[in-house]
Amino acid sequence: MIAALLVGSLLSTSGFLIQVCTRNPLGDPYLLGISSGALFAVTLTFAFPPQSPLIFVFRPLAAFIGGFLAYTLTHAIAMKAGYTPTSIVLSGVAVGTTLYSLSLLPQYLILFDIHKVFAWSMGSLTGAGPIELLTCLAILVIAFLIVHNYLPILNALNVSDDFVRELGYDPLKLRRIMTGLAALTASISVAWFGIIGFIGLAAPHIARRLLGSGDVRYVLPTSLITGSVLLLLSDTAAKTLFLPLDMPVNIIVSAIGGPTLAIVLVRMRKYAGS
Amino acid sequence: MLVVKNLEVFYGNFKAISNVNLELRSGSLVAVIGPNGAGKSTLLKAIAGMLSYNGTITIEDVEVRELSPWERVKYVTYVPATIATTVDITIGDLLLSTEGVDLGLLENYVRMFDLGSLLNRKIWEVSTGELERALIVRGLSRFSKVYLFDELLSHIDLRYQIRVLKHLRTLVSAGRLVLVASNQLSPLLNFTDYVVAIKAGKLLAAGRTVEVICNELLKELYGVKAEIVKHRNIIDVVPIDEVKTELNLS
Numbered sequence: 382m383i384a385a386l387l388v389g390s391l392l393s394t395s396g397f398l399i400q401v402c403t404r405n406p407l408g409d410p411y412l413l414g415i416s417s418g419a420l421f422a423v424t425l426t427f428a429f430p431p432q433s434p435l436i437f438v439f440r441p442l443a444a445f446i447g448g449f450l451a452y453t454l455t456h457a458i459a460m461k462a463g464y465t466p467t468s469i470v471l472s473g474v475a476v477g478t479t480l481y482s483l484s485l486l487p488q489y490l491i492l493f494d495i496h497k498v499f500a501w502s503m504g505s506l507t508g509a510g511p512i513e514l515l516t517c518l519a520i521l522v523i524a525f526l527i528v529h530n531y532l533p534i535l536n537a538l539n540v541s542d543d544f545v546r547e548l549g550y551d552p553l554k555l556r557r558i559m560t561g562l563a564a565l566t567a568s569i570s571v572a573w574f575g576i577i578g579f580i581g582l583a584a585p586h587i588a589r590r591l592l593g594s595g596d597v598r599y600v601l602p603t604s605l606i607t608g609s610v611l612l613l614l615s616d617t618a619a620k621t622l623f624l625p626l627d628m629p630v631n632i633i634v635s636a637i638g639g640p641t642l643a644i645v646l647v648r649m650r651k652y653a654g655s
Numbered sequence: 656m657l658v659v660k661n662l663e664v665f666y667g668n669f670k671a672i673s674n675v676n677l678e679l680r681s682g683s684l685v686a687v688i689g690p691n692g693a694g695k696s697t698l699l700k701a702i703a704g705m706l707s708y709n710g711t712i713t714i715e716d717v718e719v720r721e722l723s724p725w726e727r728v729k730y731v732t733y734v735p736a737t738i739a740t741t742v743d744i745t746i747g748d749l750l751l752s753t754e755g756v757d758l759g760l761l762e763n764y765v766r767m768f769d770l771g772s773l774l775n776r777k778i779w780e781v782s783t784g785e786l787e788r789a790l791i792v793r794g795l796s797r798f799s800k801v802y803l804f805d806e807l808l809s810h811i812d813l814r815y816q817i818r819v820l821k822h823l824r825t826l827v828s829a830g831r832l833v834l835v836a837s838n839q840l841s842p843l844l845n846f847t848d849y850v851v852a853i854k855a856g857k858l859l860a861a862g863r864t865v866e867v868i869c870n871e872l873l874k875e876l877y878g879v880k881a882e883i884v885k886h887r888n889i890i891d892v893v894p895i896d897e898v899k900t901e902l903n904l905s
Contacts, residue, residue, distance in 0.1 A: 404742050534724070536752040541738045546705035548724040548754055586743075593775065595744030596751060 384509035385613040385630075387517040388570045389580055393588075393608025394524055395567040396581020397601055401539045402556045402563070406645055407470045409582035410448070410567030414476035416578065418451020419444035419564075419571035420502060421484040427498050428487075437512050444572035449564040451476055456560075504575040504631025506616050513573040520569045524562045528601065531555065536597045577612070577631045579638020584608030586645060611637070656681055657702065657801060657832055661710035664697050664856075671697045672708070672856045679834070679849065681800070684827045686847040686864065687836040690877055694856040695836035699803040702834070703733040714801055728755035734794030736787050736806035740779040746789050747774040753793065761796040767822065768792050768815065783810040791819055801832045808839040820846040840892045844868060852876055864890075 392410065399408030399415075410416050422443040429436060455473045462468035488498050528535070534555065537544035542552040570577065588603035589595050612630070615637065619628040657679045664672040672694045679685055687695050701708045704720035704727065711718060714730050722730065744752070750761060750770075765771055768788040773781055781789070787810040794802060802823075808816050816839070823833050824846060834851075837843050844850070850867045852860040854876055860867050873881040873892065882895040 404739070406743050533754055536748075539742055539744065540749060540752050541735070543700075543705065543733070543735060543738075544753060546700075547703055547727075547733045549704060549720070549722065549727050550724065589743060593745075595742070595748045 382613065382616075383514055384506040384517075384574070385616040386609040387514060387521060388506065388574055388577065389584070389609035389612035390521055390605045391517060391524075391566040391570045392577060392580040392612070393584030393604040394521070394528070394601070395563045395570075396583075396608075397585040397604050398528070398559045398563040398566075399581070400585055401535055401597060402559050403469050404539065405469050406586070406648075407582065407642070409579065410563065411477070411576060411578035412470055412582065413473035414451040414455045414480065415448040415564050415567045416571050416576045417477040417480040417484070418454075419448035419568040420576055421451075421480040422447025423572055424484040424487055424498060424502070437516070440572045441516060441569050444568035445565055447480075448568035448571065449561065451480055452560060452564050500629075502575045503629035504577040504634070505619075505627075505629040506574055506612075507627055509573065517569055517573070520565060524566050527558070527562060531559070532598050532601070535559070539595070539597055575629075575631065577634055579634055579641060580608050580612055582645070583638055583641040584611060586641065587611070656715060658713045659702070659710070660712075662698075662701060662712065663709040664694075664701050664706060665709075670856060672701065672853075675710075675853070675856075675858050677851065677858070677861060679832055681832045682827055682830050683832060683848040684823055684846060685832070685834045685849045685851055686840075686843055687834055687851045687853070688838075688840065688876065689853040689859070691838075693853045693876075695853060696805050697856075698851075698853065699733060699805050699834060699836055702801070703731050703803055705733065724754055728753070728797055728799060730799060731801045731803065732794045732797060732799040734790055734802065734804045734807070736790065736804075736809040737783060738778075738786070738790065740786065742778065745775050745777055746770060746781060746785075749778055749789055750774075750793050750796065753797070755797040756793075757796055757798060760798075761792070764792040764795050767818065784812055784815070787811050788815060795822075795826075799831070801834070802826070804833070804835045804837075807835045807837045808843060809837070813842075816842060841890060844890045844892070 395410040396408060399410065399413060400406060423440055426436065426439050426443050429439065455476045458472035458475065459469040462472060484502065488495050534545060534548055534550055537548055538552060538555055545552040545555060567581065584604040584607045585600055587607040588600050592599055592603055612634070615633040616630045619630040619633045659675055659677040662672055662675040663670065675698065687698060689695050700706050702712055717730065719727060719730050768791060770789055770792055773785055778786060811819070820842060827833055835843060844864055847864050849862065850860070850864050852867065852872060859875065860872055868883060868890065870882055873879065879894050880896045881892050884891040884893050
């Protein structure tokens with residue numbers, strides 16, 4: 382249960398920051414390739430002996446580097462393609478799909494312990510120990526403290542780069558810090574629990590709907606709650622609906638997340654043309 | 656007092672502003688005019704400290720770009736006429752998306768510019784004129800010494816053009832300095848004390864509106880033969896020859 386709350390908060394922070402930085406309602410660590418980049422890098426760490434205590438350092442580190450590089454690549458391709466909401470998501474899908482398939486390759490070739498890698502990469506909260514939970518908590522707190530400092534400026538960033546400059550900040554620098562935090566929060570979650578998609582996308586949208594406002598100062602804390610609750614409900618469903626089977630939570634989340642994405646897309650149509 | 660000395664702004668290798676010197680007294684309403692691409696917006700953004708420049712720009716002897724964000728808003732406010740509307744926020748969110756908003760002021764201006772019924776609308780659900788009104792209200796809702804309006808009057812209708820210009824007059828009489836960059840010469844020029852005319856990044860003329868504005872200046876700025884029509888001391892700019900040819904008059 383604590384794992385669901387922490388991971389839900391991490392993923393919604395990540396999705397929320399990406400949505401603000403790209404001004405794209407489809408911002409999500411999974412859709413933009415961050416999760417797959419982290420997944421690929423972490424898959425490689427399975428080559429180390431699983432008992433090694435270094436794994437607790439290596440895995441999150443690998444996840445962050447993989448996630449951040451994947452996002453940088455997505456960003457670079459999207460820039461070349463005009464940086465429209467559509468081109469950002471499409472280049473994220475391109476990067477994500479490639480890295481996802483690359484991460485399957487070692488499993489297929491049975492280079493590593495296939496069952497362990499498979500069980501982890503499906504996206505499940507089962508088996509969260511104290512070290513996993515504490516690192517998640519630490520990253521969440523760090524991210525929250527940094528973001529908290531910038532909240533009023535993030536409101537400006539959410540609307541226009543000129544509004545950020547008017548307050549004396551460099552929008553590019555600000556975006557680099559915030560996307561770095563988005564990669565960090567998503568990566569730690571991938572490192573321990575595999576890919577859990579759509580929470581990052583759905584939580585901020587549900588928060589905005591509940592609040593009837595897009596004010597960053599209220600949407601961020603609210604989406605931590607909506608993300609946690611969403612993941613907690615999904616996890617409970619995954620653990621109880623198919624007893625005695627323990628389903629990976631990501632299957633449930635994706636089943637909810639897909640329709641959410643569809644709803645967002647239809648709502649977006651109104652202004653996609655402008 | 657706003658003092659601009661030896662101002663130069665570069666976009667890469669392109670020199671957008673070259674060697675501009677200006678002194679503008681507090682308590683005046685200033686029109687910044689010039690053709691498209693002359694550097695009007697660049698000049699305003701430099702004054703707001705939004706881009707890097709060579710030279711000095713001071714407001715009451717303070718260089719704005721060296722101030723912290725929270726002090727900065729007390730000195731200068733930049734108001735664009737439009738923004739990209741792809742973000743999922745309401746007009747109400749837009750009004751609050753900055754530092755130093757005074758809620759009492761905001762409430763007054765929301766009433767003055769009839770935004771009350773639009774507060775819960777998404778920014779892509781309102782007209783460009785309504786969006787410009789919201790941006791004007793957002794800018795006016797904080798106390799600054801200098802207000803910079805970029806492309807003001809572009810989208811708002813005659814009623815609100817007059818309303819905003821009249822209100823800028825009262826701000827100016829309260830000691831603020833207001834710069835308005837616009838292509839809507841009338842009604843703008845009837846409300847301004849001074850005119851700053853720029854072309855290709857250079858200062859072409861600066862001085863009192865009545866002294867600076869003449870047919871020759873307009874010809875030089877826009878390459879159009881226009882006539883200043885003064886009707887009971889009201890200035891109107893009419894591109895008289897062009898209109899005559901179009902209507903087959905002589």
